[in-house]
Amino acid sequence: MLRLSKRVEYGLVALQFLAKRGQATGQSAATVREISDECNVPYDLLAKIMQELKRDGLISSFQGVRGGYALMMAPSQISLTRIVNALEKETSITECTSTSDECCHREGVCTIKGPMHAFQGAMEQLMSSMTVAQLL
Amino acid sequence: MLRLSKRVEYGLVALQFLAKRGQATGQSAATVREISDECNVPYDLLAKIMQELKRDGLISSFQGVRGGYALMMAPSQISLTRIVNALEKETSITECTSTSDECCHREGVCTIKGPMHAFQGAMEQLMSSMTVAQLL
DNA sequence: ACGATACAGGACTGAAAGAGTCCGATTTGC
DNA sequence: GCAAATCGGACTCTTTCAGTCCTGTATCGT
Numbered sequence: 001m002l003r004l005s006k007r008v009e010y011g012l013v014a015l016q017f018l019a020k021r022g023q024a025t026g027q028s029a030a031t032v033r034e035i036s037d038e039c040n041v042p043y044d045l046l047a048k049i050m051q052e053l054k055r056d057g058l059i060s061s062f063q064g065v066r067g068g069y070a071l072m073m074a075p076s077q078i079s080l081t082r083i084v085n086a087l088e089k090e091t092s093i094t095e096c097t098s099t100s101d102e103c104c105h106r107e108g109v110c111t112i113k114g115p116m117h118a119f120q121g122a123m124e125q126l127m128s129s130m131t132v133a134q135l136l
Numbered sequence: 137m138l139r140l141s142k143r144v145e146y147g148l149v150a151l152q153f154l155a156k157r158g159q160a161t162g163q164s165a166a167t168v169r170e171i172s173d174e175c176n177v178p179y180d181l182l183a184k185i186m187q188e189l190k191r192d193g194l195i196s197s198f199q200g201v202r203g204g205y206a207l208m209m210a211p212s213q214i215s216l217t218r219i220v221n222a223l224e225k226e227t228s229i230t231e232c233t234s235t236s237d238e239c240c241h242r243e244g245v246c247t248i249k250g251p252m253h254a255f256q257g258a259m260e261q262l263m264s265s266m267t268v269a270q271l272l
Numbered sequence: 273a274c275g276a277t278a279c280a281g282g283a284c285t286g287a288a289a290g291a292g293t294c295c296g297a298t299t300t301g302c
Numbered sequence: 303g304c305a306a307a308t309c310g311g312a313c314t315c316t317t318t319c320a321g322t323c324c325t326g327t328a329t330c331g332t
Contacts, residue, residue: 001141001224001226001289001290002138002139002140002141002220002224002227002229003138003226003228003229003230004138004229004230005137005138005318005319005320006319006320006321007319007320009230009231009232009240009248012248013242013247013248016247016248017247031277031278031279032278032279033277033278039242039245039247040241040242040245041242042320042321042322043322044321044322044323045320045321045322047278047279047280047281048280048281050279051279051280051281054279061278061279061280062278062279062329063278063279063280063327063328063329064277064278064279064327064328064329064330065276065277065278065328065329065330065331066277066278066329066330066331067277067278067279067328067329067330068278068279069279080255084138088137088138090137090139091138092139093138093139093140094139094140094145095145096145104145105176106149106175106176106177109175109176111149111152111153111175111271112145112148112149112152112271115266115270115271118270119216119266122262122266123259123262126258126259126262130251130255130258134251134254135247135248135251137318137319141289141290141291142290142291142292143290143291167306167307167308168307168308169306169307178291178292178293179293180292180293180294181291181292181293183308183309183310184309184310186308187308187309187310190308197307197308197309198300198307198308199298199299199300199307199308199309200298200299200300200301200306200307200308201299201300201301201302201304201305201306201307202300202301202302202306202307203299203300203301203306203307203308204307204308205308
């Protein structure tokens, strides 16, 4: 459907929330519960997303009471490409442009592979130009 | 998954096929069977796709024996946006940017709607710049 | 020490979309 | 009339996605 997954959408909302808090207080830390409540996003799902963002190094976590998550970098440094890569396994626009798969089933006959690679590059460039800073 | 559907992929392949034939012979007409066989694309599915492309005015059809499909415009005039619009119901990158839906469930609280609209516009511009002519 | 709070992470369900198939109807050239 | 082709509905199967549930682990405050 050519749509961003809810995971990415919620990830954007959460990162925006952290960035806003950082703007206001200098400290961007917040708990999943806070973000979930204020942004109206399902708690359990968001918890998973935050874990993945942490694994990718976009945010850091603090365990225990008074714990939470905080940004690891400036909002202007967090691109949409980065978020998508953190939250989605497959990021290629077609099977043909995937690095893991063996192109499409039209192997050797795939006549759109080249142009699709070019398009994929343009898409990635576009997504790289969009950052969390633009959500503030 | 942010991936073009197979429908769009096959549509591109088919339009490319017609365009190539037009380049070679001056006449771009071809049957579904021809395209299906030569491009290694499932016949029944492609048949549906061609019907939709016709409904959208991208190609014309000729019924009966010696029938088939032919391009209705120059390959350089057929953009990816046009193809996607013809073959997919929903084209918005998020729920928030959809015209039909009532934004997302975070109504009134959706903090990313504005920026997402801007991004959607950039995406559409990118897709408009890619045409069938670039597949030749 | 203990309990409340918060992250860590696996397993599971239900709904929706996608890809592909099958079947029948209609049109038309030879 | 027959064969080849577009039309078009209905259907199945698989995969992905969103969301939930449950258990474990860390840590702060009292």
